Amino acid sequence: FKMNLTIAISGLPGSGNSTTGKLLAEKLSMDYFSAGKLVKDVAMGSYENQDYFSEFKKLCDEKGLLIPNMNSENESTAAFNHWNTDFGKSSLFNNTLDNLQVKLGEKGNMVIEGKIALHMIKSANLKIWIKADFDVRVKRTSERDKISIEEAKKLLSERQEIERKELKRIYGLDLLKQENLADLVIDTSDITPHEITEKIINFMNNKLLNH
Numbered sequence: 001f002k003m004n005l006t007i008a009i010s011g012l013p014g015s016g017n018s019t020t021g022k023l024l025a026e027k028l029s030m031d032y033f034s035a036g037k038l039v040k041d042v043a044m045g046s047y048e049n050q051d052y053f054s055e056f057k058k059l060c061d062e063k064g065l066l067i068p069n070m071n072s073e074n075e076s077t078a079a080f081n082h083w084n085t086d087f088g089k090s091s092l093f094n095n096t097l098d099n100l101q102v103k104l105g106e107k108g109n110m111v112i113e114g115k116i117a118l119h120m121i122k123s124a125n126l127k128i129w130i131k132a133d134f135d136v137r138v139k140r141t142s143e144r145d146k147i148s149i150e151e152a153k154k155l156l157s158e159r160q161e162i163e164r165k166e167l168k169r170i171y172g173l174d175l176l177k178q179e180n181l182a183d184l185v186i187d188t189s190d191i192t193p194h195e196i197t198e199k200i201i202n203f204m205n206n207k208l209l210n211h
Helices: 017-027 035-044 053-062 075-083 091-107 134-145 149-171 175-181 193-208
Strands: 006-011 031-034 110-113 126-131 184-187
Touching: 006 017, 006 091, 017 031, 017 035, 017 110, 017 126, 017 193, 031 035, 031 091, 035 075, 035 091, 035 110, 053 091, 075 134, 075 149, 091 110, 091 149, 126 175, 126 193, 134 149, 149 175, 184 193
Parallel strands: 006 110, 006 126, 031 110, 126 184
Antiparallel strands: none
């Protein structure tokens, strides 16, 4: 692919959005940005290692937004804790994150993964929605964060609920309705990340190269 494309990926937590986005970007030699990872890195206190941290910091400084010092222990608690802070709930923070995604999307040659990327990245040439059965997502979360199935189930339910509620409050958007905006919907319940990326690349070959 020598085309200056932007690919937007959204989906339910634990469906494999980040893994898919990263792998796809590698296979297509594109740049990758995950809004979700930036949120988690802020909540885990490791955001300075982020590829796009300098751009994010610059936007925060311009808006007078202070990044809090947090130290969540794993990705699930990080996402949940983030939404329970004034910083995470603020429209200013969410708008800053949106600005960064839109800016990167316009630059092109990008795979952008984020909770509302399909809604935000109007310039995307391809929009992908990723989903999986709740039990599958619980199992993946449990393995990734090294927590029990019970704890993973509780965290995932709480996280989904708070994300959906807050995004509805900030944007008037139902997170799940983004599936309707997708060019391609993939259920990852019983396929591997490599099979997912192959599916996407085949779809791109058909859709984009026939235009």
